[in-house]
Amino acid sequence: MTNNERILLEKLEKENIESLSKRGRGTELEKYCSWIGISKHGTAREKAIRLLNWYDSNTYKERLKKYEHLKLKINIKTGTHGKTVRGSISQYLWLKKIRPAILTKYNYKCSICGFEPEESERKQLHVHEIEEYDFDQDICELKGLELICSSCHSFYHLYRSYSVTTKAQMDELISHFTRVNEIEREEYQEYVRLLQCSWRNESIKSIDEQINKGYYDCDKIVTFKISYAIPYKEEVVKQLKKKGLYIEN
Incomplete structure (x- = not known):
């Protein structure tokens, strides 16, 4: 410099x-x-x-x-192009078995902001997959499941949230973010700007590395590990193995 x-x-x-x-x-x-x-x-x-x-x-x-101390953080879905454990097993197993078990575990409350909807509005609570990616091996490791409300979940998929909401809806989501974290809107704006720098630099680095190795492919097959005692894990593993998508820890 x-x-x-x-x-x-x-x-x-x-x-x-x-x-x-x-x-x-x-x-x-x-x-x-x-x-x-x-x-x-x-x-x-x-x-x-x-x-x-x-x-x-x-x-x-x-x-x-x-x-780093923020209760609700911002994230984006990283490079597995929507390939998740949830998307690779039957919806019956996810919606009728795993989701009810997670709802009960978290007592029907958002684990981040504490939002507790009425029984008829529980669709506002989402089961979020906590994942870690090994881009060299094309492995997605499921490290946990958490129950979060739709508002908190929006910040785990920020780019999508900006693309599918109106200006007024996004403004309310930002107000939710600042309330949960007890920060000012200017701090939110700075946080997003800094994250964009981080994502841009890391994404370019990741893609460049894979191109240099000769195997960057948007349609690559992603396999899964599960290092967390999720409900009905044996059934999940069985379904993934049947598709050749499970890697033993």
Whole structure:
């Protein structure tokens, strides 16, 4: 990292879009863009966005530590393209056996925010699969099942949530997130921005590594491990084995 880059990191630490975009800062912004080799073209706001994106990409790992304590975190579905244990077994086993057992275990309450719907509204409670992926071996390991409400679940699939909700619905979901975590909306926005840097960098790295190894394939077969004592585990394993999708621990 050059000396100019270090100076710029310190300067941008206290800046935001509004402060950088103020009238009279055009020459200053062009200088900063020159320091780090990014485009100087466009409006002051466009230059400010590029500078802050550069700042985020160089500081996100350390700044994300601020949000490690959050009760409700944000995630995205990582690279197995929707291939899960739930999607690989019969819906009867999942809906009629496993789901009722998890509902009872968590006493019909969201394990994150404590939401307890009326009996007729229990469809708002979802059984979420906690998974870990081994991309080298194309293995998805099921490490647990938790009961969470639809609002909390939305943040485990954030990109999808933005694509299928209206602006008003997403605004209410964000309010839910800030209430559960007792943070301000500005902190939510920063958290999402930093996560986007992390996801972008890790996704590019993962895909590049697989392409270099010569086996990146969106239609690859994913096999499963189960390291958690889920309800009806023997039946689940039996069904997965029948399809050749189960790997012994």
